[in-house]
Amino acid sequence: MERTQVVVPAGEIERQRDFIRKTAQELARRGHPPLAVVDTYGCQQNVADSQRLMGMLRDMGCAFTQDPDAADVIVINTCAIRDNAEKKVFGVVGQLVHAKERNPELIICLCGCMAQQESVAKKIKASYRHVDLVFGPQALWKFPELLFETLQSRKRVFSIENVHGSIAEGLPVVRESGVKAWVSIMYGCNNFCSYCIVPYVRGRERSREPEDILAEVRQLAAEGYREITLLGQNVNSYGKDLERSMDFADLLAEIDKIPGDYLIRFMTSHPKDAGEKLFDTMARCSHVAKQLHLPVQSGNSRVLRVMNRGYTREQYLEKVRYARSVMPELTLTSDIIIGFPGETEAEAMDTVSLIEEVRYDALFTFIYSPRPGTPAAQMPDPASRAEKQVWFDRLLEAQNRISGELHRAYVGRTVRVLVDGECGDKRWPLSSRTNGGRLVHLDGGRDLIGQYVDADIVDSNTWALFGTLADSQRVPPCGDRPNSPHDHNAF
Ligand code: 5AD
Ligand code: SF4
Numbered sequence: 458m459e460r461t462q463v464v465v466p467a468g469e470i471e472r473q474r475d476f477i478r479k480t481a482q483e484l485a486r487r488g489h490p491p492l493a494v495v496d497t498y499g500c501q502q503n504v505a506d507s508q509r510l511m512g513m514l515r516d517m518g519c520a521f522t523q524d525p526d527a528a529d530v531i532v533i534n535t536c537a538i539r540d541n542a543e544k545k546v547f548g549v550v551g552q553l554v555h556a557k558e559r560n561p562e563l564i565i566c567l568c569g570c571m572a573q574q575e576s577v578a579k580k581i582k583a584s585y586r587h588v589d590l591v592f593g594p595q596a597l598w599k600f601p602e603l604l605f606e607t608l609q610s611r612k613r614v615f616s617i618e619n620v621h622g623s624i625a626e627g628l629p630v631v632r633e634s635g636v637k638a639w640v641s642i643m644y645g646c647n648n649f650c651s652y653c654i655v656p657y658v659r660g661r662e663r664s665r666e667p668e669d670i671l672a673e674v675r676q677l678a679a680e681g682y683r684e685i686t687l688l689g690q691n692v693n694s695y696g697k698d699l700e701r702s703m704d705f706a707d708l709l710a711e712i713d714k715i716p717g718d719y720l721i722r723f724m725t726s727h728p729k730d731a732g733e734k735l736f737d738t739m740a741r742c743s744h745v746a747k748q749l750h751l752p753v754q755s756g757n758s759r760v761l762r763v764m765n766r767g768y769t770r771e772q773y774l775e776k777v778r779y780a781r782s783v784m785p786e787l788t789l790t791s792d793i794i795i796g797f798p799g800e801t802e803a804e805a806m807d808t809v810s811l812i813e814e815v816r817y818d819a820l821f822t823f824i825y826s827p828r829p830g831t832p833a834a835q836m837p838d839p840a841s842r843a844e845k846q847v848w849f850d851r852l853l854e855a856q857n858r859i860s861g862e863l864h865r866a867y868v869g870r871t872v873r874v875l876v877d878g879e880c881g882d883k884r885w886p887l888s889s890r891t892n893g894g895r896l897v898h899l900d901g902g903r904d905l906i907g908q909y910v911d912a913d914i915v916d917s918n919t920w921a922l923f924g925t926l927a928d929s930q931r932v933p934p935c936g937d938r939p940n941s942p943h944d945h946n947a948f
Pocket of ligand 1: 538539653793823824
């Protein structure tokens with residue numbers, strides 16, 4: 458598809474701003490300051506999308522609440538990646554019928570990946586009649602128009618067409634904290650892994666123009682954001698659809714030139730497109746965290762082939778070896794699926810042996826969940842759920858041991874961390890992250906949030922590290938220090 462057909466014209470975005478103004482007037486007629494709930498499920502891309510939805514709602518005059526009974530508008534941003542994610546959302550949506558009975562003026566919106574599936578839209582149409590507006594991720598930028606139409610017509614509105622998807626610049630945003638920010642660099646996925654629903658609901662790969670990304674990062678760095686995570690279903694595909702020659706490594710190198718005391722993370726990387734150029738660039742760029750989320754999914758080459766992953770076990774291991782050779786301090790995490798259709802016990806144990814070999818810092822582990830419409834959902838799946846659970850437990854046991862061992866090796870070291878929030882624990886009131894993204898519970902006051910400090914690691918468990926402030930080494934707030942691109946080498 459031509460790029461001009463993918464990028465939403467500025468005039469269209471301006472039209473949506475008009476709808477924001479009109480919707481604000483419509484909501485103001487209710488005679489009280491309007492309140493909105495935005496409930497988000499699933500991945501970081503959904504979190505980023507919700508921040509845009511909140512930006513639009515804020516500009517419509519809404520403040521935010523968690524209480525559905527106090528709300529004028531409820532938006533549920535959904536995830537379709539596994540069956541249990543969908544079940545949870547149907548449970549939540551079902552419950553909202555009572556809020557709607559108590560307040561018939563309430564507008565209930567369902568959006569995100571579930572909403573893009575025709576079967577879900579049909580089910581909502583027929584059985585969840587209290588839902589007023591349904592729209593997929595591709596229609597996110599049209600939310601003001603769709604909400605206005607719903608409010609005015611008092612009819613139910615469904616917008617799930619346009620499976621290719623678009624790029625919309627200039628949407629307002631509400632970011633949750635002044636410390637961490639998400640920046641989408643591309644949308645959609647062309648990989649069609651045989652188990653995955655994402656390419657069907659998030660459309661084809663499309664990359665934002667580098668200038669737009671650089672301007673956003675520059676602004677975030679100037680506003681004092683300390684951790685900026687670049688998002689895409691497969692960030693390594695960045696640039697393939699641009700008219701100029703620019704890939705993800707080039708983009709990272711350009712972002713790295715932006716001055717400021719911030720760290721760049723990114724997710725997710727597909728191993729088939731992650732290569733030496735990317736790892737060399739990561740190693741060279743001082744703003745780029747030495748952290749890689751490189752989902753392997755399986756440690757068996759036959760299963761990887763049927764999954765349509767585009768690499769073998771050996772090729773994956775070779776990439777890990779190279780990445781570690783140029784970044785010895787690299788923190789490595791992965792996603793694993795156990796119980797893919799036709800997987801045998803021996804093949805599942807190949808995955809366990811791979812994680813023993815790689816020794817990931819942490820894993821995100823899943824039991825295969827059939828997604829209607831994907832090729833894997835049609836494949837014979839003879840292993841029982843109970844068998845898969847046994848394999849899964851063996852995997853978890855191995856990973857918990859490995860994470861525990863790797864974490865124990867931090868005890869006694871002093872590491873530089875970014876304090877990113879509170880965690881409600883009396884002994885360890887602060888949460889912070891190492892350069893590699895490991896969680897450190899820390900003592901200290903909330904005035905440290907947003908600062909880099911040195912932490913003496915005194916304890917650890919499977920999931921986290923525990924540290925005390927190394928007072929003498931506390932780093933002054935960033936405003937007080939020169940913008941040195943080498944600041945992060947101390948991590
Ligand atoms: N079943 C189980 N896990 C899945 N994932 C994607 N699709 C499925 C599925 N059908 C996992 C993959 C992916 C992560 C985001 O979710 O591991 O990397
Ligand atoms: Fe799904 Fe594969 Fe695309 Fe990831 S790369 S979103 S697992 S199809």
